Amino acid sequence: MAITITATWTEDQSVTMSDASPADGVTSTGDIDLDTNGYDAVLVQIRITWHASATDYADINFYMSADSGSNDDTVAYYNRRVDADAGNTTRLSQLVRDVPYAQVAVTNQSNQEIASLVVDYAGRTWQSD
Numbered sequence: 001m002a003i004t005i006t007a008t009w010t011e012d013q014s015v016t017m018s019d020a021s022p023a024d025g026v027t028s029t030g031d032i033d034l035d036t037n038g039y040d041a042v043l044v045q046i047r048i049t050w051h052a053s054a055t056d057y058a059d060i061n062f063y064m065s066a067d068s069g070s071n072d073d074t075v076a077y078y079n080r081r082v083d084a085d086a087g088n089t090t091r092l093s094q095l096v097r098d099v100p101y102a103q104v105a106v107t108n109q110s111n112q113e114i115a116s117l118v119v120d121y122a123g124r125t126w127q128s129d
Contacts, residue, residue, distance in 0.1 A: 017104075
């Protein structure tokens with residue numbers, strides 16, 4: 001008898017960011033606990049709604065931790081610079097997998113306050129019958 005293994009994605013999970021509208025030069029961080037929820041992977045989507053006069057960029061970094069965030073890495077395992085799109089919303093997704101805990105950090109360098117910063121994710125678990 002064959003065993004069927006299927007992935008289940010739990011969608012619309014929110015990451016609580018330290019600042020939902022960071023000023024220029026401010027870093028907003030949020031924690032993602034994969035271990036507690038039994039996720040082997042999460043697909044994280046960052047949505048930045050830019051101020052109408054925004055210029056320059058935001059830096060996005062992901063850090064790992066092996067101990068529930070007590071000791072986050074000091075060097076990002078993923079980073080990306082996203083150009084400001086004045087008055088519009090930018091969406092960026094990143095897959096995080098095979099770690100028990102991760103932190104996302106968004107540093108605003110747009111010369112204006114970010115109008116809105118929202119980070120959501122979908123977590124993956126596996127089931128067999």
